Amino acid sequence: MYKHVALLRRDEELDHEAFVERWRAADLAAAFDGVVRYHQVFPTMPEHAEFDGLAEFFFADRETLETAIGDAETPMANLDVDFADAIGEERGFAGEAIVQRDDVDGDTDELYKHSAFLVRKDDLTHQEFVEHWQENHTPIAREITGVVKYDTIVPTDPANQSFDGVAELYFDDVDALYDALGSEGSRDYDATGEMAEKARADVDNFLAIDERPRFIGKERLVADER
Numbered sequence: 183m184y185k186h187v188a189l190l191r192r193d194e195e196l197d198h199e200a201f202v203e204r205w206r207a208a209d210l211a212a213a214f215d216g217v218v219r220y221h222q223v224f225p226t227m228p229e230h231a232e233f234d235g236l237a238e239f240f241f242a243d244r245e246t247l248e249t250a251i252g253d254a255e256t257p258m259a260n261l262d263v264d265f266a267d268a269i270g271e272e273r274g275f276a277g278e279a280i281v282q283r284d285d286v287d288g289d290t291d292e293l294y295k296h297s298a299f300l301v302r303k304d305d306l307t308h309q310e311f312v313e314h315w316q317e318n319h320t321p322i323a324r325e326i327t328g329v330v331k332y333d334t335i336v337p338t339d340p341a342n343q344s345f346d347g348v349a350e351l352y353f354d355d356v357d358a359l360y361d362a363l364g365s366e367g368s369r370d371y372d373a374t375g376e377m378a379e380k381a382r383a384d385v386d387n388f389l390a391i392d393e394r395p396r397f398i399g400k401e402r403l404v405a406d407e408r
Contacts, residue, residue: 183219184247185279185335187297187348188237189395190266198228202235204265210237211405216246219406223295223399226356227366232395234266236297240408244278244338251276275299275345276338283324283332286352290331291403294356296363300347301393308340314388315347322384323351327375328358345394352401359398366398 192201202224211220219240225231241247251274286293302311316334324332331352337343353359361374373382385391 183279184241184244184277184338186239186241186247186251186274186276187335188239188274189233189299189397190235190237192234193265196265198234201265205235205237208265211239214239214250216241216250217405218242218408220404221290222402222404223297223397224402225366225397225399226294227398230366231397231399232366233397236397236399240279247276248338275335275343275348277335277343277348278338280334280336281331282320282334283329285330288331290352290401293330293352293354293401294359295353295399295401296349296351296359297397297399298349299345299395299397300349301390302346303388303390306388308346311346311388312336315349319381319384319388322377322381323349325377326351326362326381327378328353328355328362330354356400363398 190205192198196204205222211217217239221236221238223236223238225233225235228234239250241250300311300315302308306314316336320332320334323329329351331350333350335348335350337345337347340346351359351363353362362378363373373379
């Protein structure tokens, strides 16, 4: 599957509740041909979140995704909404979603999710970053206590993406998520559990952690036509 994640910030004239109400009412999936699944992800702590929400669109193949989102440098820049700022180069990510662990048979509705928008360290190439992420870090992260699903998204066009990848870890319980990965707005935290501690220690080997946005939210399945 291929996926586009739009990082949303609400229009300045709206409070968070009004933003959510308009977003829930909008049929964004219908705006693009080829969408086979559509999620909304709402922050667990809106007052501390780096974004107001994530809109996630799935496509069956890369060609369909690229046709739908248009120019890779400004994915979905022309998405016409009346509740969020313009969605441009810094507000989206397109790539191939790779399932690394799935204990829920793909049913992520109402699960809590940590989305990390990854930026590599300056001394690594994108390929070196991907190799460390997939071969060294992912085997640790998939075993973090409480994780029930883990996906990585590798960019289809790295040169024209704002991030080097996206890591998505799902939990049934939000407190387990906070224990393992910190809460909204936190970057330095004491990870709980052996594998969470190992994952936290390893990020310094390949990530520019102060530059990567993160988002913790509860997922809502809006449409699934697979």
